[in-house]
Amino acid sequence: MDLRPLRVNGKRLRNSLEELARIGATPAGGVRRLALSDEDRQARDLFVSWLEELDLEISIDELGNIFGKRAGTNNGLPPVVSGSHIDSQPTGGRFDGALGVMAPLEVLRTLHENNVETERPIVIVDWTNEEGSRFAPAMVGSGVWVGALERDWVYDRTDRNGNRFEDELVRIGYRGTTPAKRWPVHCYYEYHIEQGPVLEEERKVIGAPKGILGLHWFDVFVTGEANQVGPTPMEGRRDALCAAAEMILQVNQLPERMGGNMVATVGEVRNAPNSRNIIPDHVHFTVDIRSWDDDHAGRAWKQVREDFEDTAARRGCSIEIEETWRVQHAEFDEDLVQQILQIAPELGYSHLHMVSGAGHDASYMNQVCPTAMIFIPSIGGRSHVEVENSRWEDCEAGTNVLLHAILRSARA
Amino acid sequence: MDLRPLRVNGKRLRNSLEELARIGATPAGGVRRLALSDEDRQARDLFVSWLEELDLEISIDELGNIFGKRAGTNNGLPPVVSGSHIDSQPTGGRFDGALGVMAPLEVLRTLHENNVETERPIVIVDWTNEEGSRFAPAMVGSGVWVGALERDWVYDRTDRNGNRFEDELVRIGYRGTTPAKRWPVHCYYEYHIEQGPVLEEERKVIGAPKGILGLHWFDVFVTGEANQVGPTPMEGRRDALCAAAEMILQVNQLPERMGGNMVATVGEVRNAPNSRNIIPDHVHFTVDIRSWDDDHAGRAWKQVREDFEDTAARRGCSIEIEETWRVQHAEFDEDLVQQILQIAPELGYSHLHMVSGAGHDASYMNQVCPTAMIFIPSIGGRSHVEVENSRWEDCEAGTNVLLHAILRSARA
Numbered sequence: 001m002d003l004r005p006l007r008v009n010g011k012r013l014r015n016s017l018e019e020l021a022r023i024g025a026t027p028a029g030g031v032r033r034l035a036l037s038d039e040d041r042q043a044r045d046l047f048v049s050w051l052e053e054l055d056l057e058i059s060i061d062e063l064g065n066i067f068g069k070r071a072g073t074n075n076g077l078p079p080v081v082s083g084s085h086i087d088s089q090p091t092g093g094r095f096d097g098a099l100g101v102m103a104p105l106e107v108l109r110t111l112h113e114n115n116v117e118t119e120r121p122i123v124i125v126d127w128t129n130e131e132g133s134r135f136a137p138a139m140v141g142s143g144v145w146v147g148a149l150e151r152d153w154v155y156d157r158t159d160r161n162g163n164r165f166e167d168e169l170v171r172i173g174y175r176g177t178t179p180a181k182r183w184p185v186h187c188y189y190e191y192h193i194e195q196g197p198v199l200e201e202e203r204k205v206i207g208a209p210k211g212i213l214g215l216h217w218f219d220v221f222v223t224g225e226a227n228q229v230g231p232t233p234m235e236g237r238r239d240a241l242c243a244a245a246e247m248i249l250q251v252n253q254l255p256e257r258m259g260g261n262m263v264a265t266v267g268e269v270r271n272a273p274n275s276r277n278i279i280p281d282h283v284h285f286t287v288d289i290r291s292w293d294d295d296h297a298g299r300a301w302k303q304v305r306e307d308f309e310d311t312a313a314r315r316g317c318s319i320e321i322e323e324t325w326r327v328q329h330a331e332f333d334e335d336l337v338q339q340i341l342q343i344a345p346e347l348g349y350s351h352l353h354m355v356s357g358a359g360h361d362a363s364y365m366n367q368v369c370p371t372a373m374i375f376i377p378s379i380g381g382r383s384h385v386e387v388e389n390s391r392w393e394d395c396e397a398g399t400n401v402l403l404h405a406i407l408r409s410a411r412a
Numbered sequence: 413m414d415l416r417p418l419r420v421n422g423k424r425l426r427n428s429l430e431e432l433a434r435i436g437a438t439p440a441g442g443v444r445r446l447a448l449s450d451e452d453r454q455a456r457d458l459f460v461s462w463l464e465e466l467d468l469e470i471s472i473d474e475l476g477n478i479f480g481k482r483a484g485t486n487n488g489l490p491p492v493v494s495g496s497h498i499d500s501q502p503t504g505g506r507f508d509g510a511l512g513v514m515a516p517l518e519v520l521r522t523l524h525e526n527n528v529e530t531e532r533p534i535v536i537v538d539w540t541n542e543e544g545s546r547f548a549p550a551m552v553g554s555g556v557w558v559g560a561l562e563r564d565w566v567y568d569r570t571d572r573n574g575n576r577f578e579d580e581l582v583r584i585g586y587r588g589t590t591p592a593k594r595w596p597v598h599c600y601y602e603y604h605i606e607q608g609p610v611l612e613e614e615r616k617v618i619g620a621p622k623g624i625l626g627l628h629w630f631d632v633f634v635t636g637e638a639n640q641v642g643p644t645p646m647e648g649r650r651d652a653l654c655a656a657a658e659m660i661l662q663v664n665q666l667p668e669r670m671g672g673n674m675v676a677t678v679g680e681v682r683n684a685p686n687s688r689n690i691i692p693d694h695v696h697f698t699v700d701i702r703s704w705d706d707d708h709a710g711r712a713w714k715q716v717r718e719d720f721e722d723t724a725a726r727r728g729c730s731i732e733i734e735e736t737w738r739v740q741h742a743e744f745d746e747d748l749v750q751q752i753l754q755i756a757p758e759l760g761y762s763h764l765h766m767v768s769g770a771g772h773d774a775s776y777m778n779q780v781c782p783t784a785m786i787f788i789p790s791i792g793g794r795s796h797v798e799v800e801n802s803r804w805e806d807c808e809a810g811t812n813v814l815l816h817a818i819l820r821s822a823r824a
Contacts, residue, residue, distance in 0.1 A: 089685070089687060089690065090685055090687060091685055096640075132688075132689075133687050136688070138689075194643060195639075195640040195642070195643045196640070196642075196643025196644055196645075197643075197644070197645075198643070213642060215642070217688065225794075226794075226796065226797045227607075227793065227794060227795060227796065227797065228607040228608070228769070228770050228795040228796040229675060229677040229679060229700050229702070229769075230607070230608075230625060230627070230675065230700075230702050230768070230769030230770040230771065231606060231607045231608025231609075231610070231768065231769030231770050231793070231795070232608055232609070232675070232769070232793065233608075233609075233675065234664075234667045234668070234675055234676075239664065239677075241660060241678060241679075241681065242660060242661060242664045242678075244657075245656075245657040245658075245660040245661050245664075246657075246661065248653060248654060248657040249654060249657050249658065249661075252646075252651065252654045252657075255646045256646070263641060263642065263644070263645065263646055264646075265641040265651075265689075265691060266653060266654075266692075267641060267653075267686070267687055267688040267689055267690050267691065267692060268683070268686050268687060268688045269653065269681065269683045269686070270686075271680065271681045273501070273502055273503055273796075273797075274679070274680050274681070274682075275501060275502060275545050275679055275680060275796070276548070276629065276679040276680045276698035276700055277544075277550075277677075277679055277700055277770075277796065278501065278679050278796045278797070279677060279679065280678075280679060281797075286688035288641050288642075288688055288689055290641070290642050356642070356643070357640070357641075357642030357643030357644070358640050358642040358643050358689075359642065381639065381643070381644065382637075382638075382639060383639060383640040383643070384638065384639065384640040384685075384687070384689065384690045385638045385639065385685075385690070385693075
């Protein structure tokens, strides 16, 4: 059987993405499907029902990661794995994560209806809590699975209302019994929207990132002294918000100061008591620094941390800093990346060798098996917002590349 | 009867303050008694029960302002009025407002038990929503009463949960039937903690402010573009939080730039979507500018507004600005202020002629009748915080000054 002409069903892929996007749909066209929420449960239930239709061997582990295994002709061989996540940002888009789960599902449906056999088994996966918006940090499902994070530490993470991760996992009925512990994997493919402007600017359809930027997360807590604003002279004020404002700008200026090769962002800030006639005394903000060069990022952080301490001291404030998360840069398997760059033109798609600025479960998987990703353009480079969008023909194109990458790795 | 030796009962005053402070008490020793909350209702109920014990003529107007009138020997004369407010900041102190209501109550109790008659009637008042923390703006009870604000506009103010002012007023049972409309007043005294460090630094017990600084409130809304932080290059970002951080520092630098004679503060900031890996696209913050010189404050605002617009444009953001509230500076009645400065040394207290940085219902009352205030020291200058504190002997001292000021104005 010549499998070269085999293609996925773009319409069915779109239908699945649209059906999934109705769960947690927001008025502005995005989705709100926070990890371990009722919406996450509904989406999981739908996903599992689709896996059942394909007679896959379904297993759910103690982190709530959902696996569906399609048997090969030699089930003693480690499988080819592909997946992503179906949780979303608070006001996220319809493609981030969902595409990377619906696409391998479409691949399996295509193999199923065409009776295609592979030597290796193929496993589809939905990783729990990739986003980290409700329970920080992100990517804990894959993180525990590969052994980079401790299960019980993740269980004890709480959301803003004090709900524990484990309790919420039990509540939605997805704390499985299989240990969240890695088993041998032949290779891992993750398909995702780019979430940046590069493919669109370069007018390419398929991107193959050489890897993922290293990521550093910090939480900064500034403490000053609250007072009624009217009667308190400017001199001698210990205004925590002014100190934090200086620090936010220091973070923003950091990449230029370090000569580029990084991005640095403050995304979250909380001010207390947050009353218009009281000088703020407690400000919490986050810092996100990403670079391909882990040492460069480390030096940048050291610089800005010194600035923070100077600023706090000058403004009569104290400062506490926590390192919330660190992921080294991930360099993907060169052979797999090259294979994607080969398949794209064979199928008639333009392609680009690039880098991923966003973190993905592929970062963790890359620590334990050969890993690669497939990107398609994000319209306007927009992501993590409700207007996040990609063209349906691009979604189909990427899924066809995924299909043939899986077929080659699984030895059809 | 020689009234010169007459003094209030300091122990009873303290008991009343402590009993009131139990309503909405916070673990850190402050109070949370937001306007029109259940705690405000409880405090009002207690206050009204105390008024009833003195056989006062009680009336509640349609704004929820509570008045208690003690008859004089000539009730055709306009009364002497004194009061303040019993609502508090979200995590406020035990003295701000409460002292100015409990002290005239103690004055009336002292007159009552000593059978002191006055020619003019004396009215004690608790003004609704002085703080403005739950429903902005502040001082709406006195504002409507003097005719500076519209009743129905105030009724339509909403809190953060969308609850209407009027609905909450009805809910707690304090929308009275008397029109919130001024009647003739002979003079108004408001007794308050200083809420600043001046009396303590100058080691004085009694302060008589010449007036209250003018106050200007603005709400600023900055809009940028949200995006995933990792894949979005620094160039071309439209980061609303960075723009706001620059503006916050511009506000902080404004008094120095304008050569002093003002304070300027950002107390409140809200960031959206407030997720650590998304570039912020919506930031709201408040600006509070106060000066004795209204024109000076107006020029300062014009300056900083131009800076805001430049900053927004440079960072690719748009900006919207609302003027939320403006109160001209209030110059108190010179004769009344001098009377307080006379009474203090007669009673053996040190005294200081000063200015009030904080706004008070006295600002509005000053528009319709001769008005003055009495201040006592705030320990460490702290206010609008749970550790707000004043010495009990100073509370008593100020109440004695209030007693004799009322006696003179009401012609005992």
